[in-house]
Amino acid sequence: MTVHSSEARAGRASADPDRAAKRERILDAAERVFAQRGFYAAKVADIAREAGVADGTIYLYFKNKDDLLICLFESRMERVIQILGDAVAGAAGPRAQLRAFVAAYLTLIADQPTAAEVLTIELRQSTKFMREYSPQRFGELLRILATVIAAGQATGDFTDQVPAPHAARMIFGMLDEMALAWLLGRAPRRRGQKPAPPLATGRERGKMPAPHGTDFDISRAADWVAALVTTGLERRSPA
Amino acid sequence: MTVHSSEARAGRASADPDRAAKRERILDAAERVFAQRGFYAAKVADIAREAGVADGTIYLYFKNKDDLLICLFESRMERVIQILGDAVAGAAGPRAQLRAFVAAYLTLIADQPTAAEVLTIELRQSTKFMREYSPQRFGELLRILATVIAAGQATGDFTDQVPAPHAARMIFGMLDEMALAWLLGRAPRRRGQKPAPPLATGRERGKMPAPHGTDFDISRAADWVAALVTTGLERRSPA
Amino acid sequence: MTVHSSEARAGRASADPDRAAKRERILDAAERVFAQRGFYAAKVADIAREAGVADGTIYLYFKNKDDLLICLFESRMERVIQILGDAVAGAAGPRAQLRAFVAAYLTLIADQPTAAEVLTIELRQSTKFMREYSPQRFGELLRILATVIAAGQATGDFTDQVPAPHAARMIFGMLDEMALAWLLGRAPRRRGQKPAPPLATGRERGKMPAPHGTDFDISRAADWVAALVTTGLERRSPA
Amino acid sequence: MTVHSSEARAGRASADPDRAAKRERILDAAERVFAQRGFYAAKVADIAREAGVADGTIYLYFKNKDDLLICLFESRMERVIQILGDAVAGAAGPRAQLRAFVAAYLTLIADQPTAAEVLTIELRQSTKFMREYSPQRFGELLRILATVIAAGQATGDFTDQVPAPHAARMIFGMLDEMALAWLLGRAPRRRGQKPAPPLATGRERGKMPAPHGTDFDISRAADWVAALVTTGLERRSPA
DNA sequence: CATGAATGAGACTTCATTCAT
């Protein structure tokens, strides 16, 4: 049974892993380039070079530049949701689960700052559309959190002053903002590539010091978020 | 009392306001167009048409498109900071001030959704650069909040588990996220202008229902944020 | 006899000198700006500023930018022809006249380098058209020289191997080239104005030393030109 | 003998010539368009159309419009220098070499009037910058001539009244001026393309007759130049 | 006459995408 020809041509069984690997290589390249340059400033040719493929090859794996962004989002988000889900599953009780979620999220940011940069910063470059597109996967993330909170409310651990979905969103806002602050406070662009010309405004803008409260240890942020979320700012009146 | 001569000669007293007014008209137009299309998709020609001026006129008032965005940011942010500062100043005691800040911020969003959309969504389209550029004015906003919190910590009203600047940032994150959710949940684009082609992904994407927890009364959000921030999620142990 | 109103308004008899003076001011400004920036890079607004008038005013005196160049040419050329004519008229005999012409031309260059720069360099920026337009006045200059040569040929002072008009043109070519070399070798642009961006070619081009044979005393050039023109390069056989 | 594989892989031997050929096609097109319209009036789109490529293709071969001019200059100048060098090398003795140079230069003009037009006329449109840029290659040309003259001075064939570099420059000025006169005197623009709107001056300017002394046989010019250069105008006193 | 703000046509250049090899 000679398959070589058809297999070589159609190349499905053998190509699939290869294909998937190259697709991943392109996504990784896109992640780096988007993080470095921003979505709009990133050129498809940059990504191709970074991935070590020809420009046209990108289009064999992705419909277009937008699709590349979306697939990148999907890919990374899937991982994030997986990890957050695991973190929650691995904890017992709403309080512990909430804390686990917060810790896992910020750990993720710290561990994969490039991916985080894309998710937290560059994705917003198409935000409206992204959000128009993304609420699905994005909603999943929020739902994990909302579920934990709702459970806590059901058990009486958590107050139900705030509807769980909104509480979830607020907590995510806190995490997102802390992530953003930390990411922006990090060391400047790496490597030889110039980091996309800043908004050419003529107004001189030298090396500014990191803005206030931007340069902190992200692992401590988990404590802060947890503290604020669980006990709030108000000092509990001593009995 | 003949003033006309001097006025005609100086031609300043009359010209300056005109100039300022036209500048404002352009900023307003830019606000609408950016909110509608997003920064990158917005064409300078669109803004000119919306402002009722010629393309070239834009460049008599702004260095370039980026500068237009930055000036818009400055202009709107100034207003925001003014209002938030006033709100805080008008309240007595850290708790009231914190609440006033929260309420004022969300009221602002509700009252000026177009400006809010630009500040919350579109500005992020150049976020990295924007943030590189903006931390000044942006920091002011955070500082107002941080000051309130620090004061509360000093009086003993607020716990000092969380450093004030970080607490401020987290609270801002909550507000920002709620604002974003609400803005995205609002009615679709208005008017005849097509709302900037959505990410052309090929994947059909009809009219989706507003994502979960996105369609709410923003005035209630103030309560939620205040509740979460002040007392936290954990039910205070009775007795 | 109150004339003020009508005179001020219609202002003809009194305006004419004023008008001429302002026209001259604009021409002077144009000369400087053209010399500094080159015709194409020179902006009408630059010239207006340099002349201390409003942009629109230029158009009350000149049809358009091209006309400004042409009028400048006419104005300066008239002067040049006057001077050269006088120089020739002031000399006796073809040999002396030829020498006088050469000396006068190079002296002109040395004395009015800005005007010279325009005539020698910038006018060529529209050369083809300029020459299409200018041959008239330009021809006058050549004719002065040709007349001298023809006279010399008639008297037997000059050989008639070369037709006078062509000899005239060749001599002018020599003068023009020496003028060009000297002008280009002169000190760099003066004042704060940047001298029009050089051809943006990316190739680095630092401060080059003046090209070979470019930095010389122009007054000596008269001797060289005269020597070459009169006796040629070949050493006359002795005996 | 299977070469196809290596050739296909390297894809160089076949691609390079293609690339060079297209580059040349663009340069040729630019030569024609610049000659016809002048550098500033020439639109990149014109050149692209003339070359039969898309606008963007130009930018795959040249950095920008300026670079195109510079490369054109380099390319043509290289040829010119080659030919002039050969001409000089092919002659024996300073006198013959000088004559050879003169003849070769004018022959070049006559044979390749389009290239000559660009080199002699249009390049001057950016002259100051061009000369700022070009003195290198330009200096080479002068150096060839200066070397011949210096040699002649050394042998005693030529007088050393005039320093060789300046003599070279003057002779070049003569050649350049004759070339210019001849080029401008040639038949009007060819083909359907309108020859770039003449300086719109309002002043009517019909078809002027070629200016005096502009319409001559360029091959005779070599004799004139040689005569003037070698023996000068003054009639040698008969023994 | 003078002004100078406004105009708007048009050029250069970029870059996502295609398609012949």
Add this chain to the structure above:
DNA sequence: CATGAATGAAGTCTCATTCAT
């Protein structure tokens, strides 16, 4: 499948010229 040269649509910005004051 992969390549990467070619395409060409489209956008930003400039600047000569006009005209209402």
